[in-house]
Amino acid sequence: MTTNDGLPMPQRIGAVLTIALGITMAVLDGSIANVALPTIATELNTTAGASIWIVNGYQLVITMTLLSLSSLGDIVGYRRIYKIGLVLFSAMSLLCALSDSLLTLTLARVMQGFGAAALMSVNTALIRLIYPKSKLGRGMGINALVVAISAAAGPTVAAGILSFASWQWLFAINVPVGIVALLLALKYLPANDSIGGRKFDAVSGVLNALTFGLFFIALTSFSHQQNLLYVGFELLATLIVGFIFVLRQLSNPFPLLPIDLLRIPIFSLSICTSICSFCAQMLAMVSIPFYFQRTLGLSETETGLLLTPWPLATMVLAPIAGRLIEKVHAGILGAIGLAVFACGLFSLAMLPTSPDYLDVALRMALCGAGFGLFQSPNNHTIISAAPRNRSGGASGMLGTARLVGQTSGTALVALLFNLFADNGTHISLITAGSFALVAAVVSGLRWKAH
Incomplete structure (x- = not known):
């Protein structure tokens, strides 16, 4: 059980460990299969274009269901949603490893996405129950560290596994980790009071899925320069469905899309900051490997090693x-971190023609340090700005902001590479730095927001 002021030690350690294991798997699997896609396409006798759905199907389901599952967490309890997520994610990981066709692998990845969405939807809500209020910043720091490193380390981890094992092990490795996390969850995760008399709004759930699904599809179509009339139709459909969705939320006392929370200035500013920062992160992390391998002629292993200073610096900061959030305003910390992040991105854009490894590593570390300094205070602000019984909604919005930012960043890389074939990475990094600067300004505005 939990009190209103966190879990006692050592139960707190066990609870944090199960959160860390689950979120690591869920976030890492968003990018870990990218490196192996050519091999998977060859072995399953399918085209490169079709194999993309192994990645897109996973991300799309998470984006479409995250808010619904966070709402369910408020209703039935965060611990229950998290445990269901662990079971589903682990079982579908095993099915991914055993798949012998593109259809079975894609379907398994879609179902794995439901499990990942369950884990992501309530992880920060659980952190709020695990840590006492006075030390919540530390819990958010650990959570931000796990998410940031998992998001950045996917290619490196995949390259390491593929150096001695087949692609099936990219998924099979989740099974023992998932079992350990589930055993820890059963023993250590705290319970929370459900909201009595509240029912899940299924219609809003469908509208939410359609809104984000159509947005994802329209963004992908635009980034691949498909017919503008076709893209315009997809955007129009997104706006119409999204408008109906928002209207329904305005009349709902417990909205799926927490519009009531978005009316809190510091909450909405923090969400905007999160979207911009993750968009900048993905612009850099997706485009830089192309520069390393195509321009500098580095191998996959060298590329993975040069990307590593980013998550390592995040791990430190x-x-x-x-801890600093206990003494310094989150808006100021976030603005400083994002300014450092922007400096790192602009410095990468200005790399000399033949840079040495140390020069690249230092600039990558500068990016990671700035991102790490920003992310923990931002997450802390988003969660603590919401009432305690709306922690699930706040957690879902935090995850949704990250996914919208990452999806937008990835789509922008594809668009910029199509528009600027010769210097796509350079333009992507300049764009990323610009997003980071905008986020720094927005973060600074939180200093006077209440």
Whole structure:
């Protein structure tokens, strides 16, 4: 059980560990299969274009269901949703490893996406129950650290596994980790009071899925320069369905899309900051490997090693930022971190023609340090700005903001590479730095927001 002021030690350690294991798997699997897609396409006798759905299907389902599952967490309890997510994710990981066709693998990845969405939807809500209020920043620091490193380390981890094992092990490795996380969850995760008399709004759930699904499809079509009339139709459909969705939320006392929380200035500013920062992160992390391999002629292993300083710097700064939030305003910390992040991105865009490894590593570390300094205070602000019984909705919005930012960033890379074939990475990094600067300004505005 939990009190209103966190879990006692050592139960807190066990609870944090199960959160860390689950979120690591869910976030890592969003990008871990990218490196192996050519091999998977060859072995399953399918085209490169069709194999993309192994990645897109997973991300699309998470984006479409995250808010619905966070709402369910408020209703039936965060611990229950998290445990269901662990079971489903682990079982579908095993099915992915055993798949012998594109259809079975894609369907397994879609179902795995439901499990990942369950894990992501309530993880920060559980952190709020695990840590006492006075130390919530530390919990958010650890959580931000896990998410940031998992998001950045996917290609590196995949390259390591593929160096001695087949692609099936990219998924099979989740099974023992998932079992350990489930055993820890059963023993250590705290319960929370459900909201009595509240029922899940299924119609809003469908409208939410359609809104984000259509947005994802329209963005993908635009980034691949499909017919503008076709893209315009997809955007129009997104706006119409989204408008109906928002109207329904305005009349709902417990909205799926927490519009009531968005009316809190510091909450909405933090969500905007999160979207911009993750968009900048993905613009860099997706485009840089192309520069390393195509322009500098580096191998996959060298590319993975040069990307590593980013998550390592985040690993150092995120916990420090989590402690600083107890003394320094989150808006100021976030603005400083994002300014450092922007400096790192612009410095990468200005790399000399033949840079040495140390020069590249230092600039990558600068990006990771800035991102780590920003992310913990931002997450802390989003969760603590919401009433305690709306932690699930706040957690879902935090995850949705991250996914919208990452999806937009990835789509922008594809668009910029199509428009600027010769210097796509350079333009992507300049764009990323610009997004980081905008986010820094927005973060600074939170200093006077209440």
